[in-house]
Amino acid sequence: MTQTLEAEPRTQDAVSDDTCFARFTNVQKSYDGVELVVKDFNLDIRKGEFVTLLGPSGSGKTTCLMMMAGFETPTHGEILLKGNPISGLPPHKRGIGMVFQNYALFPHMTVAENLAFPLEVRHLSKEEIKQKVQRALAMVRLENFGDRRPAQLSGGQQQRVALARALVFEPELVLMDEPLGALDKNLREEMQYEIKRIHASLGVTMIYVTHDQTEALTMSDRIAVFNDGIVQQLATPDALYEEPENAFVAYFIGENNRLQGEVVERVGDACSVRLDSGEMVSAKPVAVGGVGSRTTLSLRPERVSIVRNGETSFDNRFTAKVQEVIYLGDHLRTRLAVCGNEEFIIKTPNAEGHSALRPGQEIEIGWSRADCRALDA
Template identity: 60%
Template sequence: MTASEALVTFRGVQKTYDGTSLVVRDLNLDIQRGEFLSLLGPSGSGKTTTLMMLAGFESPTAGEICLNGQPITRTPPHKRNFGMVFQNYALFPHMTVAENIAYPLHVRKLPRAELEAKVKRALEMVQMDTMGMRYPAQMSGGQQQRVALARALVFDPQLVLMDEPLGALDKQLREHMQIELKALHRRLGVTFVYVTHDQAEALTMSDRVAVFNDGRIQQIDRVDRLYETPVNRFVANFVGDNAVLQAKVHATNGDTCDVVLPSGERLQGINVNRAGVGDAVQCSVRPERIELAEAARPNTVSGTVMDIIYFGDHLRLRCKLPSEAEVMVKLALGHRAVPTPGHRVHLHAPPQHMRVYL
């Protein structure tokens, strides 16, 4: 999709609060019409500031934000026509559920009949059509979150912005709401921009994820590509679990390279950042990609099982290598031969799944 077809574009956007340190640096981003885009990153990475600039609650220090090709950098929040859902729900306690949902329509001075029809539709959308006369204090956190979502959707916005909206919910309810939100997005086709620091949440719900760190987007990609092919150390370590080994490059061969571990063992992997011979590198492989080998073979390291951890749907072996590095290995339940603690094992990392980063 070209920039002209994108719903929202950020071009050269920067933000500083003190005039010296940049919270967001030279941000160029296209948000596609109808997509579910998550902004993922640790605290202070710039993701929430980016969302607040898009909402109009913060102004960029430099650069331009456009909606449908038209600049909105100086358009006030109430004229952008975006739905917004916050972590604390921000419901009016003295209003009923129906009154809370109707509030954006009152502000827009809709005729009463149209207003009531839209509120009814919004309540049905979030499966709360029998709860319109309740007050927020009479509802659970998950129900309040649905009301906040219905209020954000009731006026048919072209964009819905969400800032950690499920952060206050317990794990089981949060996972249930993730599935509901994704299904709702598919049904409505509205563009969602979602801020989270929870990597699993971002992978579960999104079409694409933009990973932020230090005010910059480190990688923006489809969720499967983000997980399988991280472009640098930060993304590899922040998104998903990783077995990490320190090594030095021994030889390079096009897109691959051979590395030597401190123990002298040699491995081959994908040379992501074009490391050269002698460079100190980090080798990363997902725990579920590591295989228990019968004996030493190419791309194998030896280790000792320190611990076996039961996760319900899988087992994890905590293994220590001769270099003192620790590696987690994920095994499916029912694996034919699970070693016991103290057992020596051979760990095979397929070269196509080992990524080498400068």
């Protein structure tokens, strides 16, 4: 039998019962009765909110979405929608819109017929169906594509139709499972803004699943970062990026430099860490123990500066050797060897005039204590 876990503290903003639209309470899921794919999942979602479940493959995020949709049943715990338990309701009675990665459009139907289908099964009149289909097509900017079949559309257009079909019957909740994964980079970025625009205009609640961190940061009100069936952190995009609570979140969200070491002093909101390479670094203790504990320092590449003559404002300052310089238009991505790490990355705006950096050159770099977070080892 699956062992029921005690509830873990919720790492999320408080959501009152009055504003809570959807709720997962101590939800667990096991497929074999032994191993838990989802471990004690707690999440409150406000009405009209865009929440993304983000994590690597196999982390449990899609399973949570499928349990909300009704395609999977929780092994333990409760799922509420507008205050009512829904675990016993079949999918078609939950009134939830769903968008999949593979579009799931009917190939033998026109675009308009695909959109009309969920309205027909709800027994709407022909006039109502016609009006709602036209409204949904206008919403995704495909007003003149109603007579085409899916095979006559581009990938981006097919995804717009799939989105319109999920919205055409005006659900209060829309679930999206990796909906942009099959699109190329440019189309994917275009659809991110399109979905966000539609969300803002309709005020519908959306739960979105992806493993793409950029997608999550671009679109979400809040993001739940999954790993191994557990939510590692739930926060707004800027809080996740600027204030990761553990090493997994720091390295899964954005790019990070990692420096390993041991805490040798800790006083208030500062700690001193002796790196494995011997250097001493001043850092901000976030998820680390006392003196003698191992830690991983997290430092964003854009928070590291090239030290100019006479600058003394940095808490940490080291000599680094340039390994590689990559020109990326608006900024330079430079790989350095410093503090025993030959994969140390800094990003400098092109306007700063550092394009003269060359491999083999020695430079001075520096960063503040507040930008260097001491996390779990």
